[in-house]
Amino acid sequence: MTDATTTRREATTPGVGTFTPDMSIPWILARRVEKAGDSPLFERKSALGAGFVPVTARTFADEVAAVAKGFVALGIAPGDRVAIMSHTSYEWTLLDFALWSAGAVPVPIYETSSAQQVAWILSNSGARLAITETHALGALAEPLVGTGALERVLVLAEGALTALTAAGADVDAAEVARRTAGVGMDSLATIIYTSGTTGRPKGVELTHGNFVTLVVNGADDPHFSQVVSGPDKRTLVFMPLAHVFARFVEVLCVYSGAVMGHVPDARNLVADLGAFRPTFLLAVPRVFEKVYNSADAKAGSGLKQRTFRWGAKVAITYSRALETEDGPSAALKAQHALASRLVYGKIRAAMGGTLQYAVSGGAPLGERLGHFFRGIGVVVLEGYGLTESGAPTTVNRPGQVKIGTVGPPYPGTSVRIADDGQVLVAGPNVFRGYHGNPEATAAAFVDGWFATGDLGTMDADGYVRITGRQKEIIVTAGGKNVAPAVLEDRLRGHPLVSQVVVVGDGKPFIGALVTLDADMLPQWLANHGLPTMTVAQATTNPDVLAALDRAVARANEAVSRAESIRKITVLPTDFTEANGYLTPSMKVKRAAVLRDFAGEVEALYGG
Incomplete structure (x- = not known):
């Protein structure tokens, strides 16, 4: 592959299928x-x-x-x-x-x-x-x-x-x-109402042709067929x-x-x-975070925990070495083989024992997690898509994975990066319009390309990185543009953390609202020799807060000082579908959180 620092604006992956109007x-x-x-x-x-x-x-x-x-x-x-x-x-x-x-x-x-x-x-x-x-x-x-x-x-x-x-x-x-x-191909197949984070849901009209072209181009593609095609899959x-x-x-x-x-x-x-x-699985990043955090928690403390964390470090190092010209060293291969016997086998068994590939979508998967799972023998093919594109728009390919990206265009799909950084999509998988809403349909397309509302970049090989939502960019009082997704994804990887909302629009620095993972809290407390406590009690516990401060410091390593989180507030309640702060696809309804927790946000800045 070419130098990842070189960029391009547009890429197309040709489809492999032959289609006729009567297909459905x-x-x-x-x-x-x-x-x-x-x-x-x-x-x-x-x-x-x-x-x-x-x-x-x-x-x-x-x-x-x-x-x-x-x-x-x-x-x-x-x-x-x-x-x-x-x-x-x-x-x-x-x-x-x-x-x-x-x-x-x-x-x-x-x-x-x-x-x-x-x-x-x-x-x-x-x-x-x-x-x-x-x-x-x-x-x-x-x-x-x-x-x-x-x-x-x-x-x-x-x-x-x-x-x-x-x-x-x-x-x-x-x-x-x-x-x-x-x-036939032009017939309406379904109307799927977007579980959007703002506003009333719009009905996305997908045709039989949208689905047929997606599945044929995917299942018959030489890269993806090894993942999904055949009676053994x-x-x-x-x-x-x-x-x-x-x-x-x-x-x-x-x-x-x-x-x-x-x-x-x-x-x-x-x-x-x-x-x-x-043999293959499709899930959102939160599932992979839970698998890792649960394995870490179950390792307990002492020698078992040190062994797990050593094994995790070896897996990540081994995966990173796969991307180098020389590959893993002999010593690293030996460590990896030992870690596979001591650590990885148990994690693979917890995922069924035969899992080879997992496809992650819906939100960014942290690079560390991507390397960890590849290092233990489960390749996570991170992808990107929307309801309006019938799901897959870009996805990494077996044998050609670039961890940290969402891959090149899916077979039969074209992707363009607009001048303002917005990701645009075209292809036979793109929806025909919003049900009964011609104004919204017209507004969603730019010169025949569907405007996703997401921001991204593309490298010289056509691999895309999603950097944030156009509507979610935070502009601080100092004029710094900050994409919250990078910080939120890194901080959410800590076992104590359930959800994160980065704030700071018009403010002097970046802050964050953090919720705790009630399922992981008891094991984390036990592993750290701390007494049992409720989530509400944990939000003010010095040891818990110190652990979160360390997690924030690690998350800040990915950004400049002007973009870094300076202060957090730990909320006593989580964001869930039931309380209206999560969509069914596990995305935070940012507008609802900022509205209902405006007082907590102001308190971050001394208001």
């Missing part, structure tokens, strides 16, 4: 049945325990057809919108493919959404039917029945799938086949299927030949990974 997501399923109909496509979590039960592609396709007939029987017409509100599950994917086969448009809703958010999505999308996981979630939609387009609510826990299958028993299969044949999805990233993965696995499992969340992730044994 149902075409992808039919192709899988034709190629390997009697081989597993999914593994369903057993109702009787932690195990997983195989489901062949043919069985899944038969279930899809039966449920699709049920939608026809209910009067759902081609183009009609149907909302799905549930945790990640096999049933969600079944509903997705059944709706696509019936020519309808599934509209995902996060199961954590408020009544106000549910009402907005149902009314704005014009959904005729809502399918929820539980009666409690259904109760959020019921008040809308009859007030607009919404006609009824079905509940999975109350037999919705059985009822749909029964209703469709007398529907001619030819009608579903006719509808499926009428779906397995992934466990625990991210919300309301998120575009997980939605892309479910379609990708059907095309690529991989086997996919579902679990509703990451609460029992270690046990689920051990039972499913994935």
Whole structure:
């Protein structure tokens, strides 16, 4: 690769697929049945325990057809919108493919959404039917029945799938086949409402062509095929299927030949990974931070902790050496082999024992974590994408990883860095517009390029670094422009820290609001010989504050003095989805935090 200090403005990665107008997501399923109909496509979590039960592609396709007939029987017409509100599950994917086969448009809703958010999505999308996981979630939609387009609510826990299958028993299969044949590349596949950190969510319209080009160009690409393609490739999805990233993965696995499992969340992730044994995984950086911090905490104190931290240092040093011309030295290789036996094997076992690749997106992954995981034998392919790009926009490639970047453009995608540093995207994966909002659609494009609102740079090889959000740049009283993401990502890597919001707009120096990780706090206290205490007590504990000060000092090493954090306030409460400070994709709602904690911010500066 060329000198990373050399920059460029634009890069394109050619796609590898050949496409025709009649291709669609149902075409992808039919192709899988034709190629390997009697081989597993999914593994369903057993109702009787932690195990997983195989489901062949043919069985899944038969279930899809039966449920699709049920939608026809209910009067759902081609183009009609149907909302799905549930945790990640096999049933969600079944509903997705059944709706696509019936020519309808599934509209995902996060199961954590408020009544106000549910009402907005149902009314704005014009959904005729809502399918929820539980009666409690259904109760959020019921008040809308009859007030607009919404006609009824079905509940999975109350037999919705059985009822749909029964209703469709007398529907001619030819009608579903006719509808499926009428779906093509230009047909609307879904409307995904952005879980934005500010403002009312906008409905992103993604077509079947957006998904088809993404999965074909990815799965057939010689670099990525070794990660996702073939019956020996397995992934466990625990991210919300309301998120575009997980939605892309479910379609990708059907095309690529991989086997996919579902679990509703990451609460029992270690046990689920051990039972499913994935070869690749997709997650947000917070998951990787938790894996590392948990391993560090479980090492305890004394010799075990020193051994873990020695092993972590060896992994990072080894990974960095892989990027040098000479590679790791003989001595470093010997240390790495010893550390693999003493330390790394246990961490790999906690991730299922067979994990080779992980794809990280949604927020920047710290370089240290990237080197750590590669050093223990799990290559993290950091990427970048948005709902409007159908998920992947850039991603690192196996064998060509530049840790600290989000990689070059995804196959079939072009990326440009505008004069103001904004990242622009073009390609067949880019959405067709915001639902019912032509003004916002027009404002989102610059000379045919989608303007992401993110700031970045590009090196001579076309690898992109995301440096912050255009709207989040802080300008201090001294006129210094500061991108908060760099500091926030580094500080959030400390085991005590849950969330960070860097502040200082119009102020004399940079400060930060910090929240503590309630799950990690007890083990950290025990490891440091400190008594048990609540999160609220920890916010004023001298030992905790001293540890955070050291973490701030390490974070500041990445920036100039003018950009460095001079002072922090530790809040007694965390930022969560439940209290309205996190989006479902784990992004902090900065505007809400700055509004509600304005007093704490002013206090940082003596106000």
